[in-house]
Amino acid sequence: MFNEDSSNELEYKPRPVKDILKEMKNLSELMIDLAYYSALYGDVTLAEEVFKLEKRIDVFQMLLSMQVALATRSKSAAEKMVSIYAIAAATNRISDAAADIARMTVKKIKIPRDFALSVYGEEDFVTALKVPKELADYTLKALFEKSGVVIDVLTVRRGAKIFLEPSISFRLKAGDTIVVRGTFSSVVKFSKLFGIDIAEREKISIEKYTPIINSLISFKRISRVCVDLAYVAVLTRSEDIAKKVQELEEYTDMLLDRVSEEILKEHELSLKERLGGLWIAIASEDIADAAAEMVEPLLKGLEPHPLITDIIGEADERISVIEADEEDHGKTLKELGYSERGLSILAVKRESEWYVLPEENFEVRNGDILIVKYSAELEPLVEQLEHEEDREEIIEEIQEEEWEEE
Known part of the structure; x- marks a missing residue:
């Protein structure tokens, strides 16, 4: 890996391409999530965490470029490496756009949290907390027991080190910064252990921020969908899904025009607030552009590198397949109950047809292949629904079918 010293010089040490890209x-x-939350809740501390992650991705891209250059030995290898470069460049562009969104929280616009909560809801609140000396050596489990609530810990930052989704046995040190997510009330209760009272509600009745909040919610949803489908396209080799990513990217162009008009028409917003809102919208559209870039090599007839299949199946947010059986036949996606168990269904493959982003009332047939997204901790559930070796075989069959059609 790269080691960065105090003079900002980078020392190169080899690391597998798969690990870097993952x-x-x-x-x-x-x-993406932290940037939008920082903007929605006006959380400067959260924005600063985004900036630190951006620097880390910049370093990873430099490292990956060197590793790929050293690993390329033939024309066929070079063609497959294009997909690696494309995903690395796209993730870097996504990180830059996320940092731009977070930067507006610090420089241009701060939406009052109380108003954001009233519009966006209180079921999904994120904030960053610094660990005081009094909580040093506590495990996350001990803190959950002490506070009486259990919430998601997304990251722990210790100096330059980042720990993603640490286990409940993870032991904290004084000075660590943890990013947590949960309902607003549970995060308020947990934060009190850290000597922070985030429950102080801001007195605000002005609805001038509605256009900006609505644009943030729309762009957050569509940008994540674009990125998810880009990974599905690369995983399955599906040109149809790759084209859907391009369609969604074109939709975000139109959304940007509409949102820009709404923000500019809101005269109660200051000039700085309007500029900030526009900048967030532009950066959000850039995330969709990055997703479209990810699928470009596939649409140009360049086969994705096999490593990408492993990366998508082993990442913190994974994409895999579940085959519907006779017991599932005739049930709607809602009746299957996957979403209630934490699985998102991004697409369904029925013979040679693809159904992208199916509705809850979509009826499943025996033999349908469901493309599901889930977090790493749900792997045991997915394994129960479809064994790993069967999933690998199904994905391989889809890849062969889709590539033959190209």
């Missing part, structure tokens, strides 16, 4: 995928996806 970390870039993990961090860039985390950054």
